[in-house]
Amino acid sequence: AQSVTQLDSQVPVFEEAPVELRCNYSSSVSVYLFWYVQYPNQGLQLLLKYLSGSTLVESINGFEAEFNKSQTSFHLRKPSVHISDTAEYFCAVIPSNTGKLIFGQGTTLQVKP
C-alpha cells in the first residue's frame, strides 16, 4: 500500500525567510508526485507536480520541489515567503497503476510579519 508522510504539522516562519515543507512517500510502484495548497475555506489548488523528467519542478509563484527517488522524498521549498503564502499545504501521490490521489496529513504554513 502507498502512503504519504508530511513530517511537520505546523511550520511558523517570518516573512521573507526561506521555508522547506518536508514530504516522504512509500510505494511499491512508481508514482506521480504533487503539492496542493488550500487557503482557508477554499478547495485544493495544484501548486506543482512531478510526472517525469527533471527532478526539480517549479511553480509560478516561487515554490519549487525536488524529487529524490533514493530517499523517496518530494520536499517543497521557497527562498522567501510572503504573508499571502499562509495556507495548508498537502503533499500527494498517484500510483502509476491507479488514479487515486493519496494525500499526506498536511502542513500548516504560518507566515508572520
Added chain:
Amino acid sequence: DAGVTQSPTHLIKTRGQQVTLRCSPKSGHDTVSWYQQALGQGPQFIFQYYEEEERQRGNFPDRFSGHQFPNYSSELNVNALLLGDSALYLCASSLGLAGSYNEQFFGPGTRLTVL
C-alpha cells in the same frame, strides 16, 4: 469556463439521516472523484466515476454510494449518517481513466455537519 462546482456549500444533518451531495465537473472533463477531508486531516479517496460506473473505491463502507449522470455530473450519497461523517467533501474532475495521469481539478467542497 466554469470550474468544478459543488452544492450545497454547507449542510447540517442528524445521525441516521441520509444526504446527497452534488458535483458538476469542469467543462470537458468526464471523470469525477470524491474525497472526504476530516478536520485537520488530508483528503481521503472515496471513489471515482467514469462512464457512469464506479471504477475505483477507497476504504469506505457501503453507506457511501454514488452516481454519475450522462452529462458527467455526479452525486455522492451517504446513508445512516454517523457523527464521524462530519467533514468537508471534495469533488475533483479530470479527463480520462486511471492508469494514465490526468490532473484533477477540485471544487470548493461541501461542509457536512452531523449532529
